[in-house]
Amino acid sequence: MLDHKTLVLNRSWRPITTTSVRRAIVLMARGVAGAVHPNTFEVAEWETWVARGSTPLGTLRAVGFEFPVPEVIVLTAYNGFPELPVSFTRRNVYRRDGFLCVYCGQTPRVSDLTIDHVVPRSRGGDTSWLNCVSACIRCNARKADRTPAQAEMPLQRAPFVPRWPGGLDPRALAERPVWHRFMPAKTPGVTPGVTPGG
Ligand SMILES: [Zn+2]
Numbered sequence: 001m002l003d004h005k006t007l008v009l010n011r012s013w014r015p016i017t018t019t020s021v022r023r024a025i026v027l028m029a030r031g032v033a034g035a036v037h038p039n040t041f042e043v044a045e046w047e048t049w050v051a052r053g054s055t056p057l058g059t060l061r062a063v064g065f066e067f068p069v070p071e072v073i074v075l076t077a078y079n080g081f082p083e084l085p086v087s088f089t090r091r092n093v094y095r096r097d098g099f100l101c102v103y104c105g106q107t108p109r110v111s112d113l114t115i116d117h118v119v120p121r122s123r124g125g126d127t128s129w130l131n132c133v134s135a136c137i138r139c140n141a142r143k144a145d146r147t148p149a150q151a152e153m154p155l156q157r158a159p160f161v162p163r164w165p166g167g168l169d170p171r172a173l174a175e176r177p178v179w180h181r182f183m184p185a186k187t188p189g190v191t192p193g194v195t196p197g198g
Pocket of ligand 1: 102103136138
């Protein structure tokens, strides 16, 4: 039961992650999170929560205590949206570079995009976020086995390591029916869970 999952919302009620029941209870005991009643959206802090009966997930007994298992918690202070590392793939390099060729600035068809090693591999360039850029077939062929300086082809934008807004994979929310109502709305500006009732 301690390894069961609890949904974590930030202060604006945006789902940001899931955590173990164990961790959720620690956060509540430290006063940095409250338990959310999934039907009434009522928020209970630690003392209130411990005094309450069981939830659909049951109760947890530990060191003489018995407390209801929280299905959803809301953080009292944290309002961010964690950034997640982005996996290094060809497609993600294209995304980072806006599907542009960094040399000529054109937007070719995706099938005409290639990955260019800024410092060519033959000159010790590695395959990494900071040495790989998207380039059209023409520019890549023209640049060939040279550095941008040698080819006199300056980069229009410098490569960087992307950190994209994280948040919870919607598939994780789909896991538990009571979590569905915390799914971000499609309509901008409307966040389910903020308005109780309904
Ligand atoms: Zn180009």
